[in-house]
Each structure stands twice: as C-alpha cells, then as structure tokens.
Amino acid sequence: MKILVSAKRVSDPNAKLAIAKDGKWIEGEVEYILNPFCENAIEAALQIAEANDGTETVAIGIGDDETARFIRQGALARGIDRGILVSAEEETIDSDLIARIYAGVVHRENPDIVLLGKQAIDGDSNQVGQLLAEYLGWPQATFASKIEVSDGKAVVTREVDGGLETLEVTLPAVITADLRLNEPRFASLAGIMKAKKKPFDELEIDDLDLENTETKVQVVGLVTPSGRKAGVLVKDVEELVQKLRSEARAI
Amino acid sequence: MSKVLILAEHDKGALKKVTLNTLAFARQYVAKFGGSYDFAVVGHNVGGVATALQGYGAGAIHVADHADLAHPIASAWGKVLADLAKSIGADVVTGPASTTGKDVLPRTAVRLGAGMASDIIALTDSGAFARPMWAGNLTGNVKISTANKVISVRASAFDAAEATGGSSPIQAFAADPALAGSRVKFVSFDGVQSTRPDLAEAAVVVAGGRGLKDKFGAITEPLADVLSAAIGASRAAVDDGFAPNDYQIGQTGKVVAPQLYFAIAISGAVQHLAGMKNSKVIVAINKNGDEPIFEVADYGLVADAFAVVPELTSQIKALRG
Numbered sequence: 001m002k003i004l005v006s007a008k009r010v011s012d013p014n015a016k017l018a019i020a021k022d023g024k025w026i027e028g029e030v031e032y033i034l035n036p037f038c039e040n041a042i043e044a045a046l047q048i049a050e051a052n053d054g055t056e057t058v059a060i061g062i063g064d065d066e067t068a069r070f071i072r073q074g075a076l077a078r079g080i081d082r083g084i085l086v087s088a089e090e091e092t093i094d095s096d097l098i099a100r101i102y103a104g105v106v107h108r109e110n111p112d113i114v115l116l117g118k119q120a121i122d123g124d125s126n127q128v129g130q131l132l133a134e135y136l137g138w139p140q141a142t143f144a145s146k147i148e149v150s151d152g153k154a155v156v157t158r159e160v161d162g163g164l165e166t167l168e169v170t171l172p173a174v175i176t177a178d179l180r181l182n183e184p185r186f187a188s189l190a191g192i193m194k195a196k197k198k199p200f201d202e203l204e205i206d207d208l209d210l211e212n213t214e215t216k217v218q219v220v221g222l223v224t225p226s227g228r229k230a231g232v233l234v235k236d237v238e239e240l241v242q243k244l245r246s247e248a249r250a251i
Numbered sequence: 252m253s254k255v256l257i258l259a260e261h262d263k264g265a266l267k268k269v270t271l272n273t274l275a276f277a278r279q280y281v282a283k284f285g286g287s288y289d290f291a292v293v294g295h296n297v298g299g300v301a302t303a304l305q306g307y308g309a310g311a312i313h314v315a316d317h318a319d320l321a322h323p324i325a326s327a328w329g330k331v332l333a334d335l336a337k338s339i340g341a342d343v344v345t346g347p348a349s350t351t352g353k354d355v356l357p358r359t360a361v362r363l364g365a366g367m368a369s370d371i372i373a374l375t376d377s378g379a380f381a382r383p384m385w386a387g388n389l390t391g392n393v394k395i396s397t398a399n400k401v402i403s404v405r406a407s408a409f410d411a412a413e414a415t416g417g418s419s420p421i422q423a424f425a426a427d428p429a430l431a432g433s434r435v436k437f438v439s440f441d442g443v444q445s446t447r448p449d450l451a452e453a454a455v456v457v458a459g460g461r462g463l464k465d466k467f468g469a470i471t472e473p474l475a476d477v478l479s480a481a482i483g484a485s486r487a488a489v490d491d492g493f494a495p496n497d498y499q500i501g502q503t504g505k506v507v508a509p510q511l512y513f514a515i516a517i518s519g520a521v522q523h524l525a526g527m528k529n530s531k532v533i534v535a536i537n538k539n540g541d542e543p544i545f546e547v548a549d550y551g552l553v554a555d556a557f558a559v560v561p562e563l564t565s566q567i568k569a570l571r572g
Contacts (some may be wrong), residue, residue, distance in 0.1 A: 130358055131360065131361055134357065139432075161451075162262065224390075228546075
C-alpha cells in the first residue's frame with residue numbers, strides 16, 4: 001500500500017500579520033509552522049503504515065526551499081519514507097490549482113490513500129481534499145477523527161454538525177484529518193538525522209501535465225477587520241445581571 | 252443576469268435555518284447582479300423541506316429525491332447538484348458553510364469548472380466576496396474568475412431572510428447518484444441527543460472551557476436551561492472529553508454570532524475568538540483577569556466559575572420568575 005500525505009507550511013496564527021503593499025498577501029517577518037492538520041495527517045499515515053507491513057509513505061509539499069525544509073523536518077523526520085516538492089509560488093495559487101497539482105502527483109505515484117489536513121489555517125478554505133477527490137473521481141471521507149484500514153477499504157469516523165458519522169470508503173480514497181484524529185508524535189534526533197538522507201524529489205509544475213496553471217479564485221485585497229473594544233469589568237454577579245438587564249437588554 | 256441555485260440544508264425531514272441565512276446572501280447577489288434564484292432540495296423523503304421553502308420567492312424548488320441520497324455522501328450529492336445546475340442553467344451554486352456544505356460544494360465546483368469561495372461573510376460593493384482568513388485576523392476579498400461560481404456562506408454573517416409570500420413551484424429532478432456514490436457506504440451516525448436549540452441558531456450560547464473539567468455539564472447546563480441557550484465549548488474542553496465535538500466553537504469548529512455569549516473558563520485563544528467574536532454581547536467569566544477573552548468581552552467578571560455561575564443562574568432564574 002502507498003499513502004501520499006500533505007506537508008503544508010502556514011504562517012503562525014499567533015504572529016502579527018502585516019498586509020503587503022499591494023494588499024494581496026502578507027509580508028514582513030512571518031513565522032511559519034507546519035499546518036497543524038497536516039501534522040494529524042502525517043501521524044495518521046505513520047500509524048496506518050505501522051499497522052500494515054509494506055506500506056510506503058510519501059509527503060508532498062508545494063512551494064520553495066523553505067517548504068522543502070518543512071517536508072523534511074515535519075514529515076520525513078517523523079518517519080515518512082520520502083518527500084516530493086513541487087516548485088511554485090505559494091502565494092499566488094488557489095485551492096483549485098493546489099488540488100490539480102496534487103492530482104498530477106497522484107497520477108505519477110498511484111497511492112491507495114491521499115491523506116490531507118482538512119484545512120490550512122492561513123487560507124482557511126477547507127477545499128483541497130474535496131476538490132482533489134472529485135478531480136480523481138475518488139470517494140472522500142473528510143474531517144476524520146478515526147480511520148481503520150483493512151481489505152482495500154477504510155472505515156472513517158467524521159466530525160460533522162450534530163455528531164459523528166461513520167463511512168466506509170473503497171480505496172483509493174482521499175481522507176482529510178481533523179484535530180482529534182491523533183496526537184502527532186515529535187521527531188526524534190535519530191529521525192532528524194535519517195531525514196537528511198531520505199529520497200527527495202523536486203518537480204516543476206510543468207512535469208505534471210496540467211491543462212493550464214490558471215487560478216480560478218484570486219485575492220484582490222486583504223483588510224484588517226474592525227476590532228472589538230474591550231468592555232468593562234464588573235465586580236460581582238449582581239452587577240453583571242443588572243448590566244445585562246438594563247444596559248445590554250440581553251436578558 | 253445570474254441564476255443562483257441554493258442548496259437547502261435539512262435534518263430529519265425539516266428545513267434548517269442556515270438555509271435562510273444563505274438565501275439572504277443569494278438575494279443580495281441577485282439584487283446586485285440581476286437574475287433569480289432557485290432552491291435545490293437533495294435527499295430522500297424531503298417533500299416537507301420543499302414545501303417549507305415555497306414562500307421565499309424562488310423561481311422554483313427542485314427536489315432530487317432518491318434512496319441513495321438519503322445521507323449526504325459528497326460524491327453523490329456533489330454530482331446531483333452539478334447536474335441540476337447544468338440542467339436549469341444556474342451559474343452560481345451556493346450553500347451554507349456547514350459540514351455538509353463544506354463536504355459537498357467543492358465537488359460540485361469541479362464538475363462545473365467553477366472557482367469556489369469558502370465561508371464568505373459579505374458581498375462587497377465592488378462585487379468581491381469577503382471571507383475570513385488567518386483565523387479571522389484578516390479578511391480577504393476574493394474574486395472568482397470563472398463564469399460559473401460556487402460560494403459557501405457563513406450563516407452567522409447574514410440575517411435569516413424573511414418569507415415574501417407566494418408559492419414557488421416544486422419540480423422533481425430525476426437524480427442519478429448511482430455511480431458517483433458507489434464506493435462510499437454510510438455506516439452509522441452517532442448524534443448528540445439534545446433538546447436545546449441548535450448552536451448555529453441559538454440566540455444565547457453558554458460556552459465552557461477546559462477549566463470546568465468534569466463539572467462542564469453541571470456548570471453550563473443549568474445556566475443554559477434558564478436562558479434557553481445552546482451549549483458550546485472551547486477546543487480544549489472537547490479534546491479532553493468534557494464536551495462532544497459538536498459543541499466546538501472556533502476557527503475549525505462552529506462559528507456563532509448570538510445575541511448573548513457566555514465564555515466561562517475560556518481563555519480566548521485566537522482560534523476560539525474566530526468562532527464567536529461577532530456575538531452581539533459577550534460575557535467572560537474567568538478567574539485569571541489577564542486572559543485574552545477579556546479583550547473582546549463587553550462584560551468581564553474575574554472570578555471562579557464554580558462559585559459564580561450557579562449564583563448567576565439562580566439570579567437570572569429569579570428575575571424570570
């Protein structure tokens with residue numbers, strides 16, 4: 001069995017974000033982290049591989065040398081077998097082009113499972129896994145909190161509005177990871193050393209036979225939403241109730 | 252002129268209110284660009300959902316009723332929705348950014364060659380779609396450059412549309428989900444049993460954090476009872492098993508904007524704020540006065556939740572007689 005798993009870097013949500021002069025992306029001293037949902041996807045890939053002898057795991061990222069570093073340190077150092085970087089300018093590509101790039105890599109690699117994070121915490125679109133599944137004509141199980149793989153099938157429990165839904169998908173399939181899927185492991189020192197020697201391919205978008213590289217959605221302007229002002233501190237429950245009643249008229 | 256197709260959200264044969272929030276966006280879109288809107292009701296035994304939508308000014312309500320569509324399998328629903336859009340000439344497909352909408356709509360987009368804007372909060376004057384990015388720290392205005400467009404709508408950002416009278420015709424659509432859904436089998440649904448209002452629809456939300464521990468229910472439920480409120484939770488409280496996943500409010504959980512929001516023992520991480528900071532009135536109760544939740548709260552009470560929430564509950568109860 002073969003599993004392809006995403007390793008996307010994202011800007012740290014706790015860092016201060018400055019809007020670039022053209023208003024279309026962020027700039028300045030941006031701190032990057034591995035997308036937390038990709039960490040869950042990587043952990044799930046490793047667990048499936050550990051439970052199924054002979055499983056190969058491959059991490060894929062789109063970007064530049066910095067992204068390559070995240071693939072090595074975030075995925076290969078944790079135990080993923082090899083890495084693929086597709087060179088592209090991350091800022092200007094949309095979810096649709098990412099999905100088509102992944103589909104191009106899937107056609108070269110023929111994995112049984114593609115495991116992605118359910119969303120990237122910078123763009124917050126929550127689309128790529130679903131788009132990819134449709135481009136491939138594969139079934140999908142998104143927002144996974146539990147995955148069991150056996151006999152060419154995956155039984156996936158999904159976190160949905162109102163509770164937990166369980167689906168059985170016939171492989172090959174796309175699965176996207178939610179946060180409660182697992183606790184991502186840390187890379188060991190030995191893992192970090194090994195990662196440097198693991199196979200690593202660099203591809204250009206041109207290698208993937210895409211029909212075109214046009215985006216369908218463009219960010220035309222970023223704005224800072226108007227903030228919320230801090231209100232007042234009340235001294236006790238009585239004052240809180242009184243304010244909620246007569247000032248806010250909320251109760 | 253546009254033709255907008257709205258995917259109706261429903262549960263157990265009943266229309267869900269998020270459909271009407273999505274309709275509010277569709278009406279704005281049509282007012283700006285001209286055209287009309289139709290509803291798509293996809294599922295099985297969903298006649299009542301279609302009937303409930305008749306008074307809302309749609310050109311038509313299309314019902315795709317099929318046993319294989321009883322559960323919202325994304326590959327099957329996505330195909331049927333795209334087939335319907337093509338057959339009626341819809342150039343815009345929209346739906347709520349619920350877990351069903353998030354699951355289904357991107358697949359429809361691929362089938363229509365459409366770009367998709369997720370979780371939008373406004374249609375701007377220049378016709379761009381505004382959507383929160385970076386956990387709501389920035390708003391991105393995005394344009395879709397394809398002729399067909401798919402848009403998921405953050406329900407809490409649009410007031411539910413009112414009925415306008417009239418009686419839209421209901422038309423059956425001969426759905427063919429068979430091949431698309433054949434490699435997916437529905438196994439089970441483990442629903443949260445609750446008599447409380449839906450989190451997305453509640454006027455009052457009582458949310459608790461990890462600090463409530465195994466007293467999560469004992470603290471939040473009585474207060475929610477007296478206010479007819481929904482109960483929500485921080486991610487940490489859900490991760491630790493004190494509340495079900497359905498309760499999670501935040502960047503990757505549910506986004507709510509009730510009239511009144513109680514954040515009890517919630518620190519206010521940026522990911523949580525992303526899911527509630529547009530609430531009308533926010534009350535924060537936390538024993539640590541330095542927590543970021545106090546920066547967005549209208550009323551803050553620095554106190555031990557275990558001591559003050561029962562007192563708050565009984566005072567509100569007394570008020571309401």
